Amino acid sequence: RCMSTKGDVGYAQALLNIPETQVSTLDNGLRVASENSGLHTWHGSEQVGLWIDAGSRYENEKNNGTAHFLEHMAFKRERPDPHAFPFHNHQCHRRALLWPIPIVCLCLRAGVCVVSGLDLELERERGVILREMQEVETNMQEVVFDYLHATAYQGTALGRTILGPTKNIKSIARGDLVDYISTHYKGPRMVLSAHAGIRHDELVQLAQKHLGNLPFQYEGDEVPVLPICRFTGSEILVRDDKMPLAHVALAVESVGWPEADTIPLMVANTLIGNWDRSYGGGANLSSKLAQTLAQKSVCHSYQSFNTCYSDTGLWGTYMVCDSMGIEETIHWVQAEWMRLCTSVTDSEVTRAKNLLKTNMLLQLDG
Structure with a gap:
């Protein structure tokens, strides 16, 4: 009991040492959140992420797989190149960084604004995704969870795979990617977050410089609405007597x-x-x-x-x-x-x- 009390006190003291999270909103609706760790960039403890309210949840049967395709096209490189995005995972743009914060913001802007030059790598990435699909199909846990979502959320966006069907992968064109970016990559749908040795006002200035010109208005009725994914109690059975387990x-x-x-x-x-x-x-x-x-x-x-x-x-x-x-x-x-x-x-x-x-x-x- 004594040790438990000491643990509770230590936990409470640790919470007091957590830096305050500051949040600001740019004129285009993009939110900037930061915690000043008090450490400088050369300590390698900085984490910067750009989070976008987008993904396969907003896809339909016709464009299913577009978000994943865009991930391959825009977010696959890991070098501080103004024409490349420094993270290869569209689901979670977060990694310990050794680059100065301004370079990171420049790379984030490049990842968001990447539209030109897609034709050069489109066919190559199409082949990469098809090979990725083959690898997924050999992973039984991945296959089972795809089946689970297909039956639990049948007829909804969550019932479809992230990669999309083969016919979609083979038919996705540059125009589909451009439409996806123009629809979803708006200021109000983005959050720039950082845990680093940088003052909040400096991060806001960098965000304004590199991301402040992102659009925030929609044309007509193109505002994406999160579709409801109803749960259906059901089962799906696939029999293969060749499988040992x-x-x-x-x-x-x-x-x-x-x-x-x-x-x-x-x-x-x-x-x-x-x-x-x-x-x-x-x-x-x-x-x-x-x-x-x-x-x-x-x-x-x-x-x-x-x-x-x-x-x-x-x-x-x-x-x-x-x-x-x-x-x-x-x-x-x-x-x-x-x-x-x-x-x-x-x-x-x-x-x-x-x-x-x-x-x-x-x-x-x-």
Whole structure:
């Protein structure tokens, strides 16, 4: 109890040392948020990101895959070149940087404004994406989660893959990418964030210089609206007797990031945990489900997941087991879900909360 109190005091003191987050809005609606860490750029602790409210969620059947194609075209290089974007992941533009902040802002502007010159690399990247699709199709976990989304959100944007169908990849042209940029890359849909040794007013000036001329008005009715993705309780079964193991995903509808239940579901996800036959421990594993499956020997591995979107989500478990052990594995997974509702102990919840906080802090280190 004494050690627990000391830990709480230390945690409270650590929170006091976190720099204040300052937020400003440019004339074109682009928001600038920063925390001054007090460290200079040569310490290599700077993180700068440009976040855009866009992606495959705003696509339809005809242009599905355009956002991913644009990622390959504009966001693949990693050098401080004014014609290249310094991050290759369109989902998460964040990385520890060693470049001066002005160069970073210049690269961010180049990534947003990249329209000219797309024809030169269009066909090459088309081939790269088709090869990427082939690689994804050999990853059974990726395939299962694509099927899971296809049935859980059938007929909606979340039911489609990020890469898009093959026919779309082969037909996407420069005009499609230009239309996507002109529709979504507007000032009010962007946030420039930084955790660095730079004053907020300096970052605002750099943002105004390099990103202040981005458009903020829409023409006609082109304002993109986030489509509703309804959840449909259903199942999809794909039988292939040549496969040595069965890959199964079992999920229920979860909540979006802004909801109050997000954190409790993250704790529940940590309680379920993950396990593989190669792990030691057996009955001494921390997860009750892992203990059960290790003793029953009906499952090769499992992994709990909590996938959150802006307004919905999927919470569940991914399992790999023998074809004859599917029903028993699902039985024990569902039994553990029910145990969380009725008889989970306070000590288990405390352990899961501490582990969750540890994992979140480790992720902050990149």
